[in-house]
Amino acid sequence: xxxxxxxxxxxxxxxxxxxxxxxxxxxxxxxxxxxxxxxxxxxxxxxxxxxxxxxxxxxxxxxxxxxxxxxxxxxxxxxxxxxxxxxxxxxxxxxxxxxxxxxxxxxxxxxxxxxxxxxxxxxxxxxxxxxxxxxxxxxxxxxxxxxxxxxxxxxxxxxxxxxxxxxxxxxxxxxxxxxxxxxxxxxxxxxxxxxxxxxxxxxxxxxxxxxxxxxxxxxxxxxxxxxxxxxxxxxxxxxxxxxxxxxxxxxxxxxxxxxxxxxxxxxxxxxxxxxxxxxxxxxxxxxxxxxxxxxxxxxxxxxxxxxxxxxxxxxxxxxxxxxxxxxxxxxxxxxxxxxxxxxxxxxxxxxxxxxxxxxxxxxxxxxxxxxxxxxxxxxxxxxxxxxxxxxxxxxxxxxxxxxxxxxxx
Numbered sequence: 001x002x003x004x005x006x007x008x009x010x011x012x013x014x015x016x017x018x019x020x021x022x023x024x025x026x027x028x029x030x031x032x033x034x035x036x037x038x039x040x041x042x043x044x045x046x047x048x049x050x051x052x053x054x055x056x057x058x059x060x061x062x063x064x065x066x067x068x069x070x071x072x073x074x075x076x077x078x079x080x081x082x083x084x085x086x087x088x089x090x091x092x093x094x095x096x097x098x099x100x101x102x103x104x105x106x107x108x109x110x111x112x113x114x115x116x117x118x119x120x121x122x123x124x125x126x127x128x129x130x131x132x133x134x135x136x137x138x139x140x141x142x143x144x145x146x147x148x149x150x151x152x153x154x155x156x157x158x159x160x161x162x163x164x165x166x167x168x169x170x171x172x173x174x175x176x177x178x179x180x181x182x183x184x185x186x187x188x189x190x191x192x193x194x195x196x197x198x199x200x201x202x203x204x205x206x207x208x209x210x211x212x213x214x215x216x217x218x219x220x221x222x223x224x225x226x227x228x229x230x231x232x233x234x235x236x237x238x239x240x241x242x243x244x245x246x247x248x249x250x251x252x253x254x255x256x257x258x259x260x261x262x263x264x265x266x267x268x269x270x271x272x273x274x275x276x277x278x279x280x281x282x283x284x285x286x287x288x289x290x291x292x293x294x295x296x297x298x299x300x301x302x303x304x305x306x307x308x309x310x311x312x313x314x315x316x317x318x319x320x321x322x323x324x325x326x327x328x329x330x331x332x333x334x335x336x337x338x339x340x341x342x343x344x345x346x347x348x349x350x351x352x353x354x355x356x357x358x359x360x361x362x363x364x365x366x367x368x369x370x371x372x373x374x375x376x377x378x379x380x381x382x383x384x385x386x387x388x389x390x391x392x393x394x395x396x397x398x399x400x401x402x403x404x405x406x407x408x409x
Contacts, residue, residue, distance in 0.1 A: 086130065117213075189342055201245070202290050309360045
């Protein structure tokens, strides 16, 4: 058997040019592309799948987690709030935050977190319409496979799709792959989550009376906890859920063969669960399932600043937005621009779950609201220039504030 192959050198055609390339169309990528386009940049959003929203839509993690600190104070504004409202434009599925959207009192806002459950298909289609109307060029079915870096700047991104292997010339790149793939390919420093990821595969089912979401294996939602409950002791996480599908199976999320085995294992357990449900209820019918792996934390950039739990209620001079802690009440964090970039690759930003954080903070920043916050910040920064070591932080902050972002606690 062959052990390796020598691939002959070949010329890769430049198929397209763009000012800002956003890799990955999860919630961070959508937000980054939207922000850059709204500020006049030519933007190309490259996505491996054929729909927008990533884990939120294709993964069926359909809970837009809190925009608040759990103490009645809203922290996430700008596109973070805009996209929450957009997610339920055509109807919500659950957890409607009446205290926040319908003018509730301060006491009511303290007792109910600013979060909602949305329909994934409607949200994906609505996001697509939003980006197209903003002038974003969406390239589906495309995987980034390499970068061309010269003197600390990415000059081109190599992609593969049905057209073969081509390249896109760029001025700047925003890595929203969730796995810091662009950071890895371009030689930016990265950190791998050594704890790995547990198995999960969420699905919707019809039980004969209504369609329900089953959180089959925890990916974003923790078991009920006192500090996530409201004033009456009720947890917001009320959908049917199960613990990790296999405590002995952990996967990194950045190895293709391992990732496929993880998905196959999760599918087998989900199939067994569906068949068991059908035995007790003949009307039980699966409706849809997660179509992408439910990866929580895999690889991230090692940025100029690494967010820590000790940053709770700390004022950071280069803050580009804020977030709370989705699984407990009280904490509030400013997200620094330094967590989005490094010195080694000067025209590269990371957004979403690949920003620079400690392991504990990774769990806080990997969900929708902080992903959108960092995405909007990255897209806005890319609209102002392409050498992020030279970004005028004060100017960036003024633009973000003009766009409705609140920067400090």
